[in-house]
Amino acid sequence: MARWLVVSDNHGDREILVSLRQALKPDAVFHCGDSEMEAADPWFKGAYVVQGNMDFDSELPLVETPTVDGCKVLLTHGHYDAVHWDLTKLKLHADEVQADLVFFGHTHELAAEVVGGHVFVNPGSISQPRGEYRQLGGTCAVVTVTADHWDVQYYTRDAQPVTDLDFSFKRP
Incomplete structure (x- = not known):
C-alpha cells in the first residue's frame, strides 16, 4: 500500500x-502545476511536478x-x-501513453471519475478553489494505492479529510 x-x-x-507534506506524510507527491515556484525549489525534491499556465520556469516539464x-x-x-471544455483531449492523451491514472489541475x-478506463483525478486548487466545493477553502487529494483499488480521499488545507469526498476505483 502506498x-x-x-x-x-x-x-x-x-x-x-x-x-x-508534513501532515499527510505521503510516499509520493504529484504537483499538477501553477505552483508559481522555481523548478529548483527544495519542496520539489523527490516530487513529480509539471508546469502550469501561470508557471514561467521553463525547467518545469509540461507533462x-x-x-x-x-x-x-x-x-x-x-x-x-x-x-475547461471537457476531458476528450486528455482522455486521448491518456490512451496514447497508456496511463492508469491521470492527475491534472487548471x-x-x-x-x-473514470473516463475510458483511466482514473482521472483533479485535486482542485489548494489556494484558490472554484465550483461546488469552493467553500472548503482549498483541497488536495490523497490517492491510496492497493493491489486491487485506487482510493481517492480529498483533504482540506488543514489536512482534514472531507468525509463526503472519498472514492474507490477498482484496478483492472
Whole structure:
C-alpha cells in the first residue's frame, strides 16, 4: 500500500505545500502545476511536478508520465488538453501513453471519475478553489494505492479529510 499526495494550483502559497507534506506524510507527491515556484525549489525534491499556465520556469516539464508503485501516471496541468471544455483531449492523451491514472489541475475544481478506463483525478486548487466545493477553502487529494483499488480521499488545507469526498476505483 502506498499513499500519494496530489496537489495543484497553490499559486505561490508555498507554505501550504510544506504543511500538507508534513501532515499527510505521503510516499509520493504529484504537483499538477501553477505552483508559481522555481523548478529548483527544495519542496520539489523527490516530487513529480509539471508546469502550469501561470508557471514561467521553463525547467518545469509540461507533462510527466512516471510509473510509480506499478501504476502508469499521466501528470499534466491540463491547459493544453482543453480541460475547461471537457476531458476528450486528455482522455486521448491518456490512451496514447497508456496511463492508469491521470492527475491534472487548471480548473480549480476537484473531480474524480473514470473516463475510458483511466482514473482521472483533479485535486482542485489548494489556494484558490472554484465550483461546488469552493467553500472548503482549498483541497488536495490523497490517492491510496492497493493491489486491487485506487482510493481517492480529498483533504482540506488543514489536512482534514472531507468525509463526503472519498472514492474507490477498482484496478483492472
